[in-house]
Amino acid sequence: YDKHKCNAKRAAYYHAKVMKPNAGEEAPKYLLPRTNMEKENTEDFVIHFDIESMPDANRIHQPYAVDYAHRKTYNGYRGAGCMRKFIEDVMRIAGECPDKIFYLNAYNGAKFDMYPLFRELLDMKIPISSFVVNCGAIIILEFANLKVFDMYKHCQGDLRTNLINAKCKVLKGDIDHDKIASFGSYEAIPEDMKKDIDTYLKADVL
Secondary structure (H helix, E strand, O other): OOOOOOOHHHHHHHHHHHHOOOOOOOOOOOOOOOOOOOOOOOHHHEEEEEEEEEEOOOOOEEEEEEEEEEOOEEEEEEOOOHHHHHHHHHHHHHHOOOOOOEEEEOOOHHHOOHHHHHHHHHHOOOOEEEEEEEOOEEEEEEEOOEEEEOHHHHOOOOHHHHHHHOOOOOOOOOOOHHHHHOOOOHHHOOHHHHHHHHHHHHHHHO
16 A cells, blocks of 8 residues: 555545544545444444335335344335334344444445435434435435445445355345336235345345
C-alpha cells in the first residue's frame, strides 16, 4: 500500500461519516476500515437475510418473502407483513445483548434490500440513528443496536460466482421473477412455485 494515495476528500468523508472516529483521532492514511472496528463482530452478532419482492400498481417493489439466519437459527416470513415480523425478530435478537452491535447482512442489499427495510422502519416509527445514501446505495443504516452491512461492497463479482470460487456447499439458484410478479401477490402464487421460492431464498441466505 506504500505507493497508493487516497483522494484526500474521499478519505476524509469516509473517515468522518463511515468510520466515525473518536474525538482527536487522525484520519487514516489509506481508505481502509482499520480503526473503530467492533471487537465483537463475529458470527454471533451477524444476521444474514434476503428479501424477495414484486412491483405493485405504482411499480414500487413490495416484499412478499424474507428469510434470515442467525447462529444456528433459520427463519422466514411470507406475504403481507413479512418485513414487520422480520424487524420485530431482529430487534428481539439484538435486544438480548443491548451492549453489542449486531450486523444485518444482505448481499447487494445496499441497492435493494435496505430500501424496503428502511421504508418499514419508517412505517413502524422506529428511530433511525444514522442513514447515508451514496450513488443510489444505502451504505449506512443504523437503528437500535443494529447496523446494515453489504458483503457485495467488499467482494468482486456476483454472489453465485463468489460462492463457487469459495467452494461453498450451498449455491445461489435461479427463479423466474417476472413470472412470480405476474401473480400479483404471494397468496396467488402456485404452491409448487412457493416451494421454489423457499429453496431459492435459503440458498441466498446460507
